[in-house]
Amino acid sequence: MATLELRGIRKSFGDVHVLHGIDLQVAEGEFIVIVGASGCGKSTLLRIVAGLETATEGRVLIGGVDVTRLEPKDRDIAMVFQNYALYPHMSVFDNMAYGLRIRGLPRAEIEQRVRRTAEMLGLGELLRRKPRELSGGQRQRVAMGRAIVREPKLFLFDEPLSNLDAKLRVQMRAEIKRLQRRLGVTSLYVTHDQVEAMTLGDRLVVMNGGRAEQVATPMEVWREPANMYVAGFIGAPAMNFLHGRLCSEGNAVDLRAGCAIALAAPPAGVKDAEVTVGIRPEHVRIVGNGTVGAIPLKVDLVEPLGAESLIHGILPSGEGLTVRASDCSPFAGTTLPVVLPAEHLHLFGEDGRRLRLAHARSATARVRAGA
Amino acid sequence: MRKKVIFPQIGLPYLLLLPQLAITSVFFFLPAGQAIWFSFLRQDAFGIRTEFVGFENFVELVQDPLYLESLWITLVFSFWVTALAMSVALGLAVLADRHIRGATAYKTLLIWPYAIAPAVAAVLWIFIFHPQVGLLGRFLNGIGVAWDYKLNGTQALITVVVASAWKQVSYNFLFFLAGLQSIPRSVLEAAAIDGASPARRFWTVVFPLLSPTTFFLLVINLTYAFFDTFGVIDALTKGGPAKATTTLIYRAYIDGRVNLDLGSSSAQSVVLMLAVIALTAVQFRFIERKVHY
Ligand SMILES: Nc1ncnc2c1ncn2[C@@H]1O[C@H](COP(=O)(O)OP(=O)(O)OP(=O)(O)O)[C@@H](O)[C@H]1O
Ligand SMILES: [Mg+2]
Numbered sequence: 109m110a111t112l113e114l115r116g117i118r119k120s121f122g123d124v125h126v127l128h129g130i131d132l133q134v135a136e137g138e139f140i141v142i143v144g145a146s147g148c149g150k151s152t153l154l155r156i157v158a159g160l161e162t163a164t165e166g167r168v169l170i171g172g173v174d175v176t177r178l179e180p181k182d183r184d185i186a187m188v189f190q191n192y193a194l195y196p197h198m199s200v201f202d203n204m205a206y207g208l209r210i211r212g213l214p215r216a217e218i219e220q221r222v223r224r225t226a227e228m229l230g231l232g233e234l235l236r237r238k239p240r241e242l243s244g245g246q247r248q249r250v251a252m253g254r255a256i257v258r259e260p261k262l263f264l265f266d267e268p269l270s271n272l273d274a275k276l277r278v279q280m281r282a283e284i285k286r287l288q289r290r291l292g293v294t295s296l297y298v299t300h301d302q303v304e305a306m307t308l309g310d311r312l313v314v315m316n317g318g319r320a321e322q323v324a325t326p327m328e329v330w331r332e333p334a335n336m337y338v339a340g341f342i343g344a345p346a347m348n349f350l351h352g353r354l355c356s357e358g359n360a361v362d363l364r365a366g367c368a369i370a371l372a373a374p375p376a377g378v379k380d381a382e383v384t385v386g387i388r389p390e391h392v393r394i395v396g397n398g399t400v401g402a403i404p405l406k407v408d409l410v411e412p413l414g415a416e417s418l419i420h421g422i423l424p425s426g427e428g429l430t431v432r433a434s435d436c437s438p439f440a441g442t443t444l445p446v447v448l449p450a451e452h453l454h455l456f457g458e459d460g461r462r463l464r465l466a467h468a469r470s471a472t473a474r475v476r477a478g479a
Numbered sequence: 480m481r482k483k484v485i486f487p488q489i490g491l492p493y494l495l496l497l498p499q500l501a502i503t504s505v506f507f508f509l510p511a512g513q514a515i516w517f518s519f520l521r522q523d524a525f526g527i528r529t530e531f532v533g534f535e536n537f538v539e540l541v542q543d544p545l546y547l548e549s550l551w552i553t554l555v556f557s558f559w560v561t562a563l564a565m566s567v568a569l570g571l572a573v574l575a576d577r578h579i580r581g582a583t584a585y586k587t588l589l590i591w592p593y594a595i596a597p598a599v600a601a602v603l604w605i606f607i608f609h610p611q612v613g614l615l616g617r618f619l620n621g622i623g624v625a626w627d628y629k630l631n632g633t634q635a636l637i638t639v640v641v642a643s644a645w646k647q648v649s650y651n652f653l654f655f656l657a658g659l660q661s662i663p664r665s666v667l668e669a670a671a672i673d674g675a676s677p678a679r680r681f682w683t684v685v686f687p688l689l690s691p692t693t694f695f696l697l698v699i700n701l702t703y704a705f706f707d708t709f710g711v712i713d714a715l716t717k718g719g720p721a722k723a724t725t726t727l728i729y730r731a732y733i734d735g736r737v738n739l740d741l742g743s744s745s746a747q748s749v750v751l752m753l754a755v756i757a758l759t760a761v762q763f764r765f766i767e768r769k770v771h772y
Contacts (some may be wrong), residue, residue, distance in 0.1 A: 158672060160668050160672075179671070180671045180672045181675065185672060186672065187668075187672050189665045190665075191663065191665055193666045193669040194666075195666060195669070195670070206670070207673035207674055210673060210674040210675055210679065254669075254673075258673070
């Protein structure tokens with residue numbers, strides 16, 4: 109168990125700049141999930157922490173010690189790879205014991221530690237098998253076991269669940285979370301699956317194009333995304349974005365779709381500007397005919413999901429809007445009046461960054477105090 | 480499921496096989512059959528009288544101390560050729576694997592020796608080992624080592640071992656390189672994270688994972704050293720001095736072509752043929768079972 113600190117990590121492969129200065133502070137025992145689209149540099153960042161790549165610039169500190177120049181073996185970390193990277197010629201037992209043998213632990217202790225870890229992961233019966241004689245889920249467990257048995261300072265996971273089927277993935281996700289809680293080892297977990305990110309992480313690092321767009325708890329990221337990229341990336345289905353313009357000294361926003369919405373407070377620092385208004389599909393309210401301030405949504409496609417439906421429609425401005433509704437399943441072609449509640453609107457400036465309302469912080473604080 | 484090509488007539492597949500079968504029969508089965516037949520016969524010195532002697536040629540071979548010595552030389556020779564060719568190739572492949580970008584140029588350079596005729600290879604090695612002309616030979620004599628592979632049996636053996644191994648290195652290299660490249664990088668990275676030093680990674684992960692390749696090459700190299708090194712030996716030492724480099728294959732040639740003892744030469748060929756068959760059988764078993772780690 110240890111803290112981890114990244115200071116201004118940059119990485120280039122020749123002319124290709126992959127990471128543009130990542131800073132991160134991880135507390136002891138914290139579970140950090142790095143999430144982002146494919147190719148944004150997540151694995152590269154993880155490999156720099158592991159020591160498998162060297163950063164072009166920046167420092168890595170584990171437990172307060174600068175390990176930037178150290179080899180992987182001197183960093184006391186364990187990593188679970190996407191393809192598990194088990195030693196194909198060794199039994200499950202030997203796979204797990206390999207690192208312990210190198211550390212020169214006494215035979216009896218190795219035996220004891222491997223058995224205990226194997227029991228914990230339900231691998232007790234499989235210790236003699238070779239990796240090729242295991243199912244994907246079992247291999248995944250062995251890879252986890254190999255990491256756990258070493259009792260390292262830091263766990264690194266690079267999309268460890270992406271090769272499993274959907275059901276097993278959900279099951280292993282919960283299991284990883286439980287294990288990490290129980291062992292309390294500081295962890296860095298890379299994924300491109302935002303559900304995995306939301307459910308696993310104490311905090312998320314949302315990456316885009318080699319930059320950390322936002323570092324915050326899952327709920328913060330969801331509630332107050334720092335910019336349009338994060339807003340669009342986290343949450344499924346993705347947030348709706350509409351064109352608008354601030355009016356009345358910034359106290360209201362005039363949507364191109366045809367209505368003005370009064371804001372609780374003007375955004376700090378801007379009064380009159382083009383903005384992008386974001387609203388999550390689950391926050392759009394379907395109202396009765398004739399409600400004042402409602403916008404007509406021409407229903408285009410309805411996707412029933414069981415408990416709820418996704419309604420895709422077109423606003424008068426031609427912009428698309430997706431609504432998640434639990435008690436409404438209209439036919440395509442009908443028109444639904446919808447309302448966008450002011451308290452659920454996210455405003456983004458022309459540079460894509462979130463515009464904070466002057467009193468937004470205290471509003472969040474009230475919500476928290478009430479909860 | 481294995482795909483089957485369906486021919487409209489039963490005759491066509493056989494017709495297509497015919498040229499190959501004909502060539503194999505004329506150049507292999509017929510001479511091989513003849514050798515087996517001759518191995519049971521004995522001719523007098525002038526080739527006038529021939530009598531059937533059963534296994535006597537074989538019995539004589541086994542009792543001939545010179546033949547047993549040839550056998551020993553062959554074993555020593557094959558062991559060193561195989562060991563040298565494989566270890567050098569493995570070393571080069573490991574180096575090339577690290578700098579994979581340059582590997583194409585590297586590969587091309589290294590494959591050359593394989594394409595060179597044994598006689599040409601031998602001439603090249605004469606320029607290195609010859610006591611008066613050769614680079615290394617002159618150097619050794621210069622520093623006071625009495626080097627002359629045409630007088631010293633051990634030195635002769637070293638010379639033919641090096642020249643024979645050299646020709647085989649490139650072949651081994653290609654297989655080892657392919658084997659190394661098929662080891663997933665993440666497995667090696669996992670070992671590095673587990674704390675293994677590069678040397679330990681090599682011996683506990685890389686080498687075991689290469690074992691199918693190594694085994695395959697072992698058989699190939701032994702076969703090469705046993706049967707395919709005639710040209711190199713003939714061009715460099717002609718089996719001498721004092722038979723120090725007379726391997727079984729070279730002796731079979733000398734007895735047959737030079738001493739015209741066809742019976743004994745044929746018996747020797749039959750023995751060699753059995754050895755080839757044994758090695759090939761080992762290899763087929765290996766290919767079928769793929770050697771599991
Ligand atoms: N060794 C390398 N040489 C050159 N470019 C590389 C190298 N490794 C990674 N890259 C580039 O760096 C970028 C980030 O790669 P990385 O593997 O970190 O992405 P990722 O976020 O893990 O993506 P994924 O979700 O697909 O795994 C990619 O554009 C990739 O092409
Ligand atoms: Mg990746």
